[in-house]
Amino acid sequence: MSLKPSYIFSLLKYSGLAVGFGLAASFSAGPAWALATWIGSWDYVLRHDQEGKPQAVFARLRGEDESLLWLTCSRYSAGVERPDAVSVTAAISQKAYLGRSAPRGRSTVYWFDDGSPELSYWVYRERAGQLANSEQVLHFLEKLTQASSLVVELSNYRFETQRLEFQFDASDTKAVAERFRHDCRAISGSIKPDQVAIR
Numbered sequence: 509m510s511l512k513p514s515y516i517f518s519l520l521k522y523s524g525l526a527v528g529f530g531l532a533a534s535f536s537a538g539p540a541w542a543l544a545t546w547i548g549s550w551d552y553v554l555r556h557d558q559e560g561k562p563q564a565v566f567a568r569l570r571g572e573d574e575s576l577l578w579l580t581c582s583r584y585s586a587g588v589e590r591p592d593a594v595s596v597t598a599a600i601s602q603k604a605y606l607g608r609s610a611p612r613g614r615s616t617v618y619w620f621d622d623g624s625p626e627l628s629y630w631v632y633r634e635r636a637g638q639l640a641n642s643e644q645v646l647h648f649l650e651k652l653t654q655a656s657s658l659v660v661e662l663s664n665y666r667f668e669t670q671r672l673e674f675q676f677d678a679s680d681t682k683a684v685a686e687r688f689r690h691d692c693r694a695i696s697g698s699i700k701p702d703q704v705a706i707r
Contacts, residue, residue, distance in 0.1 A: 543555075543556075547683050547684050547687070548677050548679070548680030548683075548684075549569060549570065549677060549680060550567055550568065550569050550680055550681075550684045551566075551567070551568040551569075552565075552566070552567050552568075552684060552687065552688075553565065553566045554691055555582075562583075562691060562694045562695045563582065563583050563695060564580065564581065564582035564583065564695065565579075565580070565581045565582075565688060565691040565692060565695065566578065566579070566580050567579040567580075567684050567688050569674060569676075571600075571602075571672055571673060571674040571675075572672060572673050572674075573602065573603070573672070574602060574603050575600060575602040575603075575672045575674070576600065576601045576602070577598075577599075577600055577658070577674050578597070578598065578599040578600070578601065579597075579598055579645075579649065579684075579688055580595070580596070580597045580598075580599070581594065581595070581596045581597075581688065581692035581695055581696075582594070582595050582695070583695045583696065594692070594695060594696040595640075596642050596645050596646075596692060597639065597640050597645060598638070598639045598645050598648045598649070599636055599637065599638040599639065600636060600637050600660055600662060600672060601635055601636040602635060602636070602662070602670065602672060603635060604635065604664065604670050605634065605635060605664065606632045606633075606634065606635055606636070606637065606662060606663070606664045606665065606670075607632060607634070607664055607665030608632055608633055608634070608665075609630070609631055609632035609633075611631070612629055613629035613630050613631040613632070613640075614629065614630060614632055614663050614667075615627055615628070615629055615663075616628060616629070616630040616637060616639075616660065616661065616662060616663060617660075617661045617669075618658065618659060618660040618661065620651050620652070620654070620655035620657065620658055621655050621656055621657055623651075623655075628641070628644050629641075630662070632662075632663075632665075637660075637662045649685055649688070649689075652676070652681060652685060653681055653682050653685045655676060655681075656675065656676050657673060657674065657675050657676065658673070658674045658676070659671060659672070659673050659674075660672050660673075660674075
């Protein structure tokens with residue numbers, strides 16, 4: 509595992525990591541900062557709020573044909589008189605236009621290594637597909653740490669499939685998953701257990 513030095517970035521300079529996916533709610537106005545680290549082939553960013561508390565974490569891996577695999581965990585305001593909540597997602601962004609799906613999502617097939625294909629509903633926005641059910645994300649993350657490759661068949665608005673593949677270095681991926689879980693627990697530290705998506 510190659511662990512490169514960390515750097516502090518203005519969030520505006522590192523805005524490419526936000527990708528959307530409903531994370532805009534966690535980016536309140538005012539100064540904030542993010543700590544960027546490279547763990548092997550993974551990019552890893554931990555964002556802090558104005559008080560210095562961890563607020564969002566992003567892990568990103570490049571795949572074939574300009575595709576990106578994202579893992580995100582963020583604390584956001586659920587409303588004026590509602591407590592904060594935590595969102596955990598896994599997503600894939602790529603260059604082909606996919607359109608938007610219904611809130612329930614589109615059925616999407618993926619598999620790790622030579623394992624059996626798994627079917628789940630992914631929410632689509634423009635050029636990305638997102639696995640947003642917290643239990644499915646946790647299952648996905650667990651499988652990710654034991655795999656050397658991932659194939660995902662995203663489907664566009666005409667239900668034509670786009671096959672994308674990602675390769676993993678086992679030690680790097682385990683280190684990323686361990687750090688992601690740790691940082692996500694820190695992000696959700698002050699949140700009630702029923703509003704936390706990762707444990």
